[in-house]
Amino acid sequence: MNKSPVISVRNLSISFGRTTVVHDLNFDIAPGSTLALVGESGSGKSVTSLAIMGLLPERIGRAKGSIALEGRELLTLSEPSMQKVRGGRVSMIFQExxxxxxxxxxxxxxxxxxxxxxxxxxxxxxxxxxxxxxxxxxxxxxxxxxxxxxxxxxxxxxxxxxxxxxxxxxPALIIADEPTTALDVTVQAQTLALLKDLQRETQTAVLFITHDMGVVAEVADNVLVMRRGREIESGTVHEVFSAPKDAYTRSLIEAAPSLVGKFAETRTPPQPVQGVPVSYAGDAPVLEVNDLTVRFPVRSGFFGRLTGMVHAVEHASFAIGKGETLGLVGESGSGKSTIGKAIINLAPIDSGEVRVSGQRVDYGDPQSLARMRRDVQMIFQDPFGSLDTRQTIGSAIMEPMLVHGLAKRAEAFEKMQWLMERVGLDPARATSLPHEFSGGQRQRICIARALAMSPKLIIADEAVSALDVAIKGQIIDLMIDLQKEFDVSYLFISHDMAAVERICDRVAVMYFGEIVEIGKTEDVIGHPGHDYTRRLLSAIPITHPDQRGKRPLPSVDLTKPRSPIKPLEYRAPPPSWSMASEGHFIRSAS
Structure with missing residues (x-):
């Protein structure tokens, strides 16, 4: 017996002013079914979801056609009636x-x-x-x-x-707009499983908006591929992956990275070593982090009494050479981003030392901080939150050069236009504001702004996580090219192990504030020694729906929630390390 669709979209066209951004879109989603709406940034995926929710900008955004939820037409509903639908019958998980x-x-x-x-x-x-x-x-x-x-x-x-x-x-329908973009692969896998469990229990329909074909292979029942506001291809997930009809669909599937089956156990039993390894043997490193510890206070009660500490980073040490890329990977909350923020003085350092180009950074000295900020730039995880909503993007890219006196206005303007071209943006849009760009385009703006200073080190905190796979590949290629051209070093903070494999020379794996493994990329990914590293690699998305449920997982269960909050008297035990091969170190269980 055929079930009536939870949502039925017919001849949907969406326009902003005179510009039509979605053309004659049609799809149904049955109860308990998942439709993946796939395409690169700017293809019209998220705009379609906003139309369903009745959240298009007033006066300038207009939707024509039909959107029927459980047989009820949404496009003609009054705002008070639509408010009852939002959150009740339709829920949305936003990208940012x-x-x-x-x-x-x-x-x-x-x-x-x-x-x-x-x-x-x-x-x-x-x-x-x-x-x-x-x-x-x-x-x-x-x-x-x-x-x-x-x-x-x-x-x-x-x-x-x-x-x-x-x-x-x-709700009857969940619209998931890139819901796993900000999540590490282990939590992504758990989140996708949670959504599937919810569907089985409640027969909820899901509209899953994504650019990650690995996620599509994992969760979708049906797929609709969009490009430039139009449907390119649609069908069941097995039809689309096994016999894609359009070249664009084939390119998306081929661009989906996977490391499934690429790693094995460590080659030889690790040998104990003395001291804290940094796994870098070159001369004059650009960045040295020695025994870095970061704590955040936990207060409770009416008077806000200090009752504990969040142990965000626990005695982390590493170094990055000139022109080298170190990947810092781990799940959300592991302390990756906190290390990046601590280096540039956006998180309080409890103890430890940071050196840039051999000079110790004195975080209490304005001159020392100014030198560090000129040499070290950061690309943040949330591109919209790190841009001034009232500042044109051309001005945002030029501002660091002008503030630090690196260029006069005409020279800065010329470099800004060049940088926009290098990151795949039209220089003619330099006078536009951040809200006029897609999530992926905003991240490219942030990358251009960081490059404007010609820094010695760029801390890239999930710099490519918001990008679709095609643009992600282009940005990684761009970062590699710029590294060769300017000898810039990268601290590449990411949960995307496939991106890390492509761009990083070495990898440090973090688990609850501690570095648990560090070494050359081919050693850490090819022969992981720590149980957590193996779990990270095992959770990387599949490349075909036929692989569902077939990924091997390590026997050790590391998914049980663990708290970083410790009592005030807690002192972390000293770490012990083993060496699996030259420069490849594994932390022993404490």
């Missing part, structure tokens, strides 16, 4: 969690608001519902974290909160 969460409202309160409005719960029942959703998306210490603000969460942890909000009211 930091800009979707209220920065001045506690995480638990934001989740409680959704449940209270749509389920009517109050008091203890409401609190328990909030805690239950936080547990489902694997937020450690939910009783503590529910009272904290979004800025205290990592990017991936914020996305988990957004997923909890979307799942809270058992």
């Amino acid at each position: 969690p930091m800009t979707s969460l209220n920065p001045v409202q506690r995480v638990g309160d934001q989740l409680a608001e959704v449940i209270r409005i749509h389920k009517g719960l109050r008091g203890a029942a409401l609190k328990e519902a909030v805690l239950d959703m936080l547990r489902k998306v694997r937020i450690p210490d939910p009783e503590v974290r529910m009272h904290q603000y979004p800025h205290t969460f990592s990017g991936g942890m914020r996305q988990r909160v957004m997923i909890a909000m979307a799942l809270a009211c058992n």
Whole structure:
């Protein structure tokens, strides 16, 4: 017996002013089914989801055609009626969690608001519902974290909160707009499994918007490929992957990276070594991080008494040579981004030392900080949050050069145009504002801004995570070319192991604030020695739906939530290391 579709879209066209950005789109999603809407940045995927939610910009955004949810036409609904649909019958998981969460409202309160409005719960029942959703998306210490603000969460942890909000009211349709972009591969796999479990329990329909064909192979029942606002190809997931009809679809499938089956056990039993290895033997490293420790206070009670510390980074040491790329990988909340922020003085260093080009950075000395900021630039994880919404992107790229006196305005303008071309943007759009660009385009703007200073070191914090696979490949190629041209070094912070394999000379793996393995990329990925490294590699997305459920996982279970919050008297045990091969070090279990 055929089920009536949860949502039926017919002849949908979306325009902004006189420009049509989506042309005559048609699709259905049945109960318990997942449709993957696939395409590169700017293809019209996210705009389609905004039209379904009734969130197109007023006056300039216009949708024509039909969007029927459970037989009810949405395009003609009044705003009060649409408010009851949003969050209740249709929930959305947005691409950029930091800009979707209220920065001045506690995480638990934001989740409680959704449940209270749509389920009517109050008091203890409401609190328990909030805690239950936080547990489902694997937020450690939910009783503590529910009272904290979004800025205290990592990017991936914020996305988990957004997923909890979307799942809270058992909607008929979930629109997932790149929901796993900010997540490491292990949590991505768990999140995708959570969405599939929800479907089995409630027969919820899912519109999964993504550029990652590995994720499509994992979760989709049907696929619709878009390009420049038009449908290129559609069919079941097996039809599209096994016999793609369009060359563009084939290119997307071929661009999906996977390391499945590429790694083996370490070649020889690791031998114990003395001291803390940094796995770098060259002369005059550009960056040296020695015994770095970062703590964040945990306060509770009416008077905000200090009751514990978040051990964000635990005695981390590494070095990066001139023209070298070190990958820093691990799951969300492992301390990767905190290390990057601590280096540029955006996170407090509890102890340890940072040297740039042999000079110790004195974080209390303005002159020392100015030298460091000229030599070290950072590309942040959230491109929209790191751009001034009222500043044109051309001005944003030129500003660092002008502030540091590196170029006069005419020279800075010329370099800005060149950089825009190098990162794949039209220089004619230099007068546009950040909101006029897609997520992937905004990340390219941030990359251009970092390159403007001609720095010695660029800290790239998930610099390519928001990009579709085709553009991601181009940006990585660009970074490699610029490295050869300018001898710039990279600290490449990422959860994308396939991207790390492509761009990095060496890799350091982090797990709950600790570096647990470090060495050459081919050694760490080809012969991982730590159980957590093997789990990371095992969780990398598949490349064909036939591979579902066939990925081998390590026997050691590292998925149980573990808390980085420690009591005030806690002292971490000294680390012990073993060497698997020359320059390849593995941390022993403490």
